[in-house]
Amino acid sequence: MRGSIWNSISQYAAFNTVHWNDLVDVIILSFLIYEIMVWIKKTRAWVLLKGFAVLLGFIFIAWAFRLNTILWLGKNIFSLGITALVIVFQPELRKALEQLGRQNLISSVFSFDSSKDTEARFSDRTVNELVKAVFEMAKVKTGALIVIEKKTPLGEYERTGIPLDSVLTSQLLINIFEKNTPLHDGAVLVRGDRIVSATCYLPLSDNLLLSKELGTRHRAAVGISEVTDSLTIVVSEETGGVSVASEGNIRRNLTQEELRAQLVIVQDKTQDTGRFKLWKGRVKKHEKNADK
Numbered sequence: 001m002r003g004s005i006w007n008s009i010s011q012y013a014a015f016n017t018v019h020w021n022d023l024v025d026v027i028i029l030s031f032l033i034y035e036i037m038v039w040i041k042k043t044r045a046w047v048l049l050k051g052f053a054v055l056l057g058f059i060f061i062a063w064a065f066r067l068n069t070i071l072w073l074g075k076n077i078f079s080l081g082i083t084a085l086v087i088v089f090q091p092e093l094r095k096a097l098e099q100l101g102r103q104n105l106i107s108s109v110f111s112f113d114s115s116k117d118t119e120a121r122f123s124d125r126t127v128n129e130l131v132k133a134v135f136e137m138a139k140v141k142t143g144a145l146i147v148i149e150k151k152t153p154l155g156e157y158e159r160t161g162i163p164l165d166s167v168l169t170s171q172l173l174i175n176i177f178e179k180n181t182p183l184h185d186g187a188v189l190v191r192g193d194r195i196v197s198a199t200c201y202l203p204l205s206d207n208l209l210l211s212k213e214l215g216t217r218h219r220a221a222v223g224i225s226e227v228t229d230s231l232t233i234v235v236s237e238e239t240g241g242v243s244v245a246s247e248g249n250i251r252r253n254l255t256q257e258e259l260r261a262q263l264v265i266v267q268d269k270t271q272d273t274g275r276f277k278l279w280k281g282r283v284k285k286h287e288k289n290a291d292k
């Protein structure tokens with residue numbers, strides 16, 4: 001008897017031994033659940049979750065009072081629920097997957113862009129021109145929306161506008177956003193030292209946590225920063241305030257120095273990674289050999 005109890009205890013203890021991989025499991029799961037909760041809170045999934053809770057409550061009451069027809073209906077709705085969720089949340093799921101794909105780890109491992117690895121993204125001159133134009137527009141409350149491309153290609157948004165492909169100068173930017181001119185509406189896209197297109201249409205953010213004061217220009221800036229790694233500068237037509245959107249967040253009322261500091265980070269003069277320099281170097285060498 002004593003032996004069998006001891007056996008069951010030791011079996012139970014063996015089953016319950018915590019290994020390091022269990023800890024990793026719990027940490028990863030906690031992180032994922034936290035991220036999903038933040039995601040739910042930020043998107044319209046929050047409203048849906050509340051609706052779902054009401055429906056669950058209703059089904060619980062039906063179960064308690066044995067209301068069989070309602071229970072049968074509830075069971076069938078839930079079996080269709082997963083498919084319905086995927087359809088309803090297709091845009092949010094797409095955004096979430098795109099964000100995952102933009103994580104530094106993945107993009108650095110799968111980066112095939114060997115052309116920009118040792119140069120800054122754009123010149124100091126472009127930084128100066130951008131800061132100058134933005135604050136001149138802010139002074140006279142000219143609304144502006146300028147998206148700066150980083151690693152994620154913005155071709156999809158570029159195509160919604162009018163192609164320019166011009167060297168970026170403060171005069172050109174000020175001219176583009178001048179009210180009542182053909183190019184002033186929408187966003188300007190910047191790649192390197194050039195303005196690639198104007199009047200571009202950007203996706204609007206549906207983040208419920210954004211300030212109600214922010215209109216569509218600011219929502220568009222946050223929207224593009226949710227689906228790409230770009231940095232977007234906004235000049236408010238209403239207040240003349242300068243904001244910067246990146247990674248789904250917006251920083252408002254920046255000073256000239258703060259904007260310059262942000263641009264210098266994007267400029268990334270130190271672009272390069274020791275490990276991939278080697279790998280990319282090999283590709284270049286290979287290309288050279290092929291050219292011979």
Ligand SMILES: Nc1ncnc2c1ncn2[C@@H]1O[C@H](COP(=O)(O)OP(=O)(O)OP(=O)(O)O)[C@@H](O)[C@H]1O
Pocket residue numbers: 143144145184185186187200201202203204213214215216217218219220235236237238239
């Ligand atoms: N999806 C979009 N993509 C690109 N530009 C957009 C988009 N939506 C709005 N805009 C630009 O924003 C302008 C409207 O700005 P609106 O006044 O609604 O925004 P706001 O955030 O309140 O900015 P402001 O403080 O300048 O008034 C439009 O004329 C257009 O140029």
